[in-house]
Every structure is written in C-alpha cells, then in structure tokens.
Amino acid sequence: MDVVEAIRTRKSIRGYKPDPVPEETLREILEIAIRAPSGMNTQPWEITVVTGKTLDDLRQGNIETLMSGAANQAAPGRRAFEGKYRQRQVDLAVQLFTLMGIDREDREKRALWMQRGFRFFDAPAAFILSVEKSLGESMAAFAIGALAQTICLTALNYGLGTCIADQGIIFPEVVRKFTGIPESQQPVISIAIGYPDWDFPANKVESTRDPLENVVTWCGST
Numbered sequence: 597m598d599v600v601e602a603i604r605t606r607k608s609i610r611g612y613k614p615d616p617v618p619e620e621t622l623r624e625i626l627e628i629a630i631r632a633p634s635g636m637n638t639q640p641w642e643i644t645v646v647t648g649k650t651l652d653d654l655r656q657g658n659i660e661t662l663m664s665g666a667a668n669q670a671a672p673g674r675r676a677f678e679g680k681y682r683q684r685q686v687d688l689a690v691q692l693f694t695l696m697g698i699d700r701e702d703r704e705k706r707a708l709w710m711q712r713g714f715r716f717f718d719a720p721a722a723f724i725l726s727v728e729k730s731l732g733e734s735m736a737a738f739a740i741g742a743l744a745q746t747i748c749l750t751a752l753n754y755g756l757g758t759c760i761a762d763q764g765i766i767f768p769e770v771v772r773k774f775t776g777i778p779e780s781q782q783p784v785i786s787i788a789i790g791y792p793d794w795d796f797p798a799n800k801v802e803s804t805r806d807p808l809e810n811v812v813t814w815c816g817s818t
C-alpha cells in the first residue's frame with residue numbers, strides 16, 4: 597500500500613472480529629515499525645504484546661478497577677480540555693454516540709461504551725508501549741508517538757485495524773500485574789490490533805480535521 601493511501605486510510609477501529617492475529621504477523625509488523633525515528637536513535641520503547649488469556653485477564657482487571665471508581669493513575673494531573681480542543685473532543689463523541697445509537701442522557705449506555713476502551717475494544721491482540729522512567733519524558737513520548745503511528749500504518753498492509761488508546765493503560769498497576777512490565781517502566785500507550793469488523797457502527801466514524809489554514813503558519817518565501 598502506498599504511504600499516502602495508508603495515511604488517508606488509517607482510522608481508529610473500535611470493533612474487531614474475534615479472529616486471532618498470527619504471532620508471525622504481529623512480529624513482522626513490529627520488525628518493520630521499529631524503523632520509526634527516535635531522538636539520537638535512543639529507541640526508548642519497550643513493547644509488550646498481549647494476547648489470549650492474558651489479554652482477557654487484563655481486560656477484566658481494567659474493568660474491575662474502573663468499576664471500583666479508582667482514579668486515573670496514568671495522568672493524575674491531566675486537566676479537562678477547553679476551547680477548540682474540547683470542541684473537537686465533543687464533535688468526535690457526538691459522532692460516535694450517534695453511530696452507536698447512544699442517547700446523550702443515557703448514562704448506562706455511555707458507561708458501557710467507555711468500558712470498551714478499557715477492554716481494548718475486544719481486539720484479539722494489543723501492544724503496550726512503555727518507556728524507562730529514567731528517560732526524559734518529552735523525547736521518549738515523541739518516539740513512542742512515532743512508533744505508534746508507524747505500527748498503525750504498517751498494520752494496514754496486513755488487513756489489520758488499530759486503535760491507539762490511553763484507556764488501556766490508565767491503570768498501570770493492573771497492566772503490570774498481568775504483563776509483568778516492571779516498576780522501572782511506565783506504560784505510555786496501548787494499541788488494540790485485529791481484523792476490523794466493518795459492521796460495527798463506530799467503525800464508520802470519519803474523524804474530521806481542522807483546515808490546514810487554521811493550523812499552519814508560513815514564514816519566508818518559497
């Protein structure tokens with residue numbers, strides 16, 4: 597697949613077929629994706645592949661922790677979005693809820709929808725991307741972002757869909773319990789991966805982008 601086509605085709609997939617992804621395929625995707633750039637080629641990523649019963653246990657652990665009312669441990673100081681950022685967040689939520697037939701006032705259905713993210717959208721596999729805590733946060737986070745997008749684009753080549761999601765790692769202690777990720781590493785993001793279920797309504801979402809003019813400033817002359 598052409599790289600531009602891949603970038604245009606990629607979208608977050610929130611409903612998957614139950615079919616497992618062969619380990620060899622997951623391995624190939626990662627082999628390719630670790631060509632992602634990193635500051636001074638430090639490659640500050642640790643990748644955990646979670647499948648099968650371990651993933652099911654992790655899903656359950658996340659849901660139990662969520663239901664217990666535990667606070668978001670991954671980003672305790674994270675503030676709510678405001679202004680145009682909040683608006684973009686709301687626009688996406690409205691689209692997803694409309695597709696899923698979830699009424700704005702229906703708290704139960706909204707709660708069930710939120711749980712999907714904590715269940716890795718019931719995908720047959722998930723990657724957890726972590727960094728050593730001793731590494732500088734911004735540089736490592738940038739590299740993790742580059743790796744995440746590269747994984748998502750590469751996955752398309754194998755007919756696979758993905759969803760980058762912080763919901764999966766919001767409870768790092770739960771992630772550690774089931775994956776063995778050591779205390780010295782911080783899980784930064786999860787990526788659900790599997791074969792898309794195109795009949796799942798939320799997969800029809802078409803996220804928007806602000807026009808380029810709103811986000812670009814040209815300096816100098818060409």
Ligand SMILES: Cc1cc2nc3c(=O)[nH]c(=O)nc-3n(C[C@H](O)[C@H](O)[C@H](O)COP(=O)(O)O)c2cc1C
Binds near residue numbers: 761
């Ligand atoms: C850092 C990051 C965290 C995200 N976390 C979640 C999440 O927890 N749950 C979710 O449903 N989507 C999550 N997403 C997916 C975004 O909602 C999605 O990328 C955005 O709406 C644009 O849509 P698209 O990926 O379909 O182009 C996340 C994406 C990124 C980059």
